[in-house]
Amino acid sequence: MGSIDTTPRAESGSDPISTPNGTTANGLPDGEGSVHPPAADATGASTENESLRKRMKGSGVLPLETGTRVMCRWRDGKHHPVKVIERRKLTRGGVNDYEYYVHYTEILDEWVKLEQLDLNSVETVVDEKVEDKGHEELDAASLREHEEFTKVKNIATIELGRYEIETCKCDLKHPPGDEIYRSGTLSMFEVDGKKNKVYGQNLCYLAKLFLDHKTLYYDVDLFLFYVLCECDERGCHMVGYFSKEKHSEESYNLACILTLPPYQRKGYGKFLIAFSYELSKKEGKVGTPEIPLSDLGMLSYRGYWTRVLLDILKKHKGNISIKELSDMTAIKAEDILSTLQGLELIQYRKGQHVICADPKVLDRHLKAAGRGGLEVDVCKLIWTPYKEQN
Numbered sequence: 001m002g003s004i005d006t007t008p009r010a011e012s013g014s015d016p017i018s019t020p021n022g023t024t025a026n027g028l029p030d031g032e033g034s035v036h037p038p039a040a041d042a043t044g045a046s047t048e049n050e051s052l053r054k055r056m057k058g059s060g061v062l063p064l065e066t067g068t069r070v071m072c073r074w075r076d077g078k079h080h081p082v083k084v085i086e087r088r089k090l091t092r093g094g095v096n097d098y099e100y101y102v103h104y105t106e107i108l109d110e111w112v113k114l115e116q117l118d119l120n121s122v123e124t125v126v127d128e129k130v131e132d133k134g135h136e137e138l139d140a141a142s143l144r145e146h147e148e149f150t151k152v153k154n155i156a157t158i159e160l161g162r163y164e165i166e167t168c169k170c171d172l173k174h175p176p177g178d179e180i181y182r183s184g185t186l187s188m189f190e191v192d193g194k195k196n197k198v199y200g201q202n203l204c205y206l207a208k209l210f211l212d213h214k215t216l217y218y219d220v221d222l223f224l225f226y227v228l229c230e231c232d233e234r235g236c237h238m239v240g241y242f243s244k245e246k247h248s249e250e251s252y253n254l255a256c257i258l259t260l261p262p263y264q265r266k267g268y269g270k271f272l273i274a275f276s277y278e279l280s281k282k283e284g285k286v287g288t289p290e291i292p293l294s295d296l297g298m299l300s301y302r303g304y305w306t307r308v309l310l311d312i313l314k315k316h317k318g319n320i321s322i323k324e325l326s327d328m329t330a331i332k333a334e335d336i337l338s339t340l341q342g343l344e345l346i347q348y349r350k351g352q353h354v355i356c357a358d359p360k361v362l363d364r365h366l367k368a369a370g371r372g373g374l375e376v377d378v379c380k381l382i383w384t385p386y387k388e389q390n
């Protein structure tokens with residue numbers, strides 16, 4: 001695959017304007033605030049800007065107006081053409097000390113310090129024109145209003161454990177709910193979608209990014225979210241979650257499950273599934289995951305059902321019915337039947353299903369089903385089923 005050139009290109013209209021009388025648009029004589037920005041490195045530009053700032057204060061150029069076009073030093077150390085979208089005053093600054101929210105052509109918009117801006121390149125012609133052709137259907141007033149609300153990205157990054165992801169940020173130390181399980185560095189929080197609507201919706205959006213076949217629910221009031229976290233001195237960092245309807249007609253005990261990609265294949269999916277069945281046991285109900293399952297979801301569930309059922313069959317002496325297995329595990333009878341049928345452990349004799357559990361065959365299947373992963377220590381689960389809270 002060829003490499004992609006992501007270096008932003010200068011727009012034709014972004015060169016500094018030179019006026020006929022030999023001064024640049026920033027009011028400095030041509031040559032002093034020269035037409036083309038000096039190819040200064042990061043440090044050089046900063047020192048130069050500092051002295052320029054001092055010289056230009058009197059000329060009224062600072063603070064820069066919104067709409068001003070100027071060259072801005074990005075984190076690659078290069079200068080790129082930007083337009084000032086917004087400015088905000090520095091709390092401890094002087095009268096003209098602002099930082100600026102700038103719009104790049106090919107990079108994400110961001111707040112920048114004055115030192116990053118090359119004041120030699122300032123165009124003071126403030127662009128009031130409506131430029132966005134995609135919004136032609138909007139009238140100028142509503143477009144201005146739309147731009148006003150959407151122009152500044154208020155959240156720059158989100159931090160999940162060791163990962164920092166641009167565009168959003170969460171400063172909560174833990175999910176906004178009750179910690180219902182803690183074992184070592186792992187904690188599980190129960191978040192009520194009704195009490196924490198935005199948080200619940202954001203979890204759904206996050207899961208949707210990794211799931212094609214699920215419908216996105218906006219009405220999160222009806223759901224509880226079980227958020228699994230790895231905890232350290234800096235807080236509890238989500239590794240995955242599952243959602244669950246507060247009341248399910250279809251006896252679903254899990255609506256949607258997600259392990260965040262950096263944490264997948266570490267056993268958290270198995271843990272979340274096991275946890276959902278422990279909740280069902282506490283409720284005294286059988287449960288099943290909402291269908292359809294994704295391929296990875298099906299793999300994880302098949303593995304869980306196989307291990308749980310075959311472990312019981314291995315230890316159990318005498319006959320056991322599917323109903324008994326269901327009562328012991330909270331796994332719905334249909335799922336037990338399909339799992340055992342898939343493993344060819346069910347025979348139909350004299351009008352009824354019979355489980356044929358040869359120990360050697362069970363061992364072979366158990367081996368193939370893989371590791372059990374992280375165990376849910378039920379003694380550490382402190383939880384009251386939802387209905388009992390009303």
Ligand SMILES: CC(=O)SCCNC(=O)CCNC(=O)[C@H](O)C(C)(C)COP(=O)(O)OP(=O)(O)OC[C@H]1O[C@@H](n2cnc3c(N)ncnc32)[C@H](O)[C@@H]1OP(=O)(O)O
Binds near residue numbers: 370
């Ligand atoms: C009801 C529903 O919500 S269905 C939708 C399920 N969710 C999704 O598909 C969202 C995207 N996927 C995910 O979030 C995850 O892959 C999950 C939740 C399905 C599984 O989470 P994980 O934390 O990776 O599961 P875990 O580490 O416990 O592994 C479960 C088992 O599934 C299988 N598995 C999981 N991922 C893979 C993979 N990429 N390739 C092959 N097998 C896999 C393996 O058998 C694995 O066990 P093993 O590691 O011992 O071999």
